[in-house]
Amino acid sequence: MMLKDLYNDTRQHMQKSLEALEHHLATMRTGRANPAILSNIKVEYYGSAMPLNQVGTVSSPDPRTLVVQSWDPSMLKEIEKAIRDSDLGLNPTNKGDALYINIPPLTEERRKDLVKSVKHYAEEARVAVRNIRREALDKAKKLEKEKHLSEDDIKRAETEIQKITDEFIHKIDEALHKKEQEILGG
Numbered sequence: 082m083m084l085k086d087l088y089n090d091t092r093q094h095m096q097k098s099l100e101a102l103e104h105h106l107a108t109m110r111t112g113r114a115n116p117a118i119l120s121n122i123k124v125e126y127y128g129s130a131m132p133l134n135q136v137g138t139v140s141s142p143d144p145r146t147l148v149v150q151s152w153d154p155s156m157l158k159e160i161e162k163a164i165r166d167s168d169l170g171l172n173p174t175n176k177g178d179a180l181y182i183n184i185p186p187l188t189e190e191r192r193k194d195l196v197k198s199v200k201h202y203a204e205e206a207r208v209a210v211r212n213i214r215r216e217a218l219d220k221a222k223k224l225e226k227e228k229h230l231s232e233d234d235i236k237r238a239e240t241e242i243q244k245i246t247d248e249f250i251h252k253i254d255e256a257l258h259k260k261e262q263e264i265l266g267g
Contacts, residue, residue: 083224084238091217091242095210095249102206102253106260109195110169112187113263114141119149124163126156136160149173149180187264195264203257207250214246 107117116139123130133139137151137160149164151157161173161180173180187195221238224230230238 083229084221084234084241087217087220087224087238088241088245091213091245094213095245098206098209098213099249099252099256101209102202103256105202106199106256109199109260109264110184110187111195111260111263112184112192113144114147114182114184116141116147118169119147119164122160122163122167124156124160126159133160133163145184147182147184149182150178151180154178192264196261199257199260199264203253206253210246210249210253214242217242 107115108121110118119133119139122133124133124136125131126136133149136153136156137149140148140150142148149160151160157175157177157180161175164171164173164180164182171182171184173182218239221230221235221242225232225235
């Protein structure tokens with residue numbers, strides 16, 4: 082039972098690393114209109130910084146346009162300022178009822194920079210997964226020292242932990258490949 086808990090715990094921690102990578106990748110601009118690229122934008126709303134999704138909605142009516150509609154029309158100017166001030170390089174157009182953001186195609190140089198960034202995030206996720214593997218192996222060895230597990234159990238545990246690690250490294254590589262294709266092909 083102890084090993085099953087160790088495997089589940091390891092899997093959960095690795096899943097969190099994968100989800101963190103997927104969140105980073107979702108917020109990266111790829112030349113296509115994706116509402117997730119605005120998810121990190123904070124808007125000054127009556128004296129406090131609120132996430133954009135709490136003051137309005139973001140939609141994508143076509144592959145090159147994002148539309149931001151505020152629940153409070155008087156907030157459009159603040160939302161516009163927050164988007165302009167972000168490091169996304171976007172320039173919203175205020176049409177009174179909503180903000181329209183044209184997503185320009187990426188330059189070749191910008192695409193290469195984005196791919197480098199994506200690879201960096203993927204490598205951070207791989208390192209996190211490998212650290213989780215090391216911690217799981219240390220916990221298994223500790224159980225052996227406390228005489229809860231035999232040497233054979235430890236060998237099986239090492240094999241299973243490596244299988245889980247390989248599975249998550251593969252998922253990270255898939256997410257990296259998908260995002261690279263999106264950036265280079267978009």
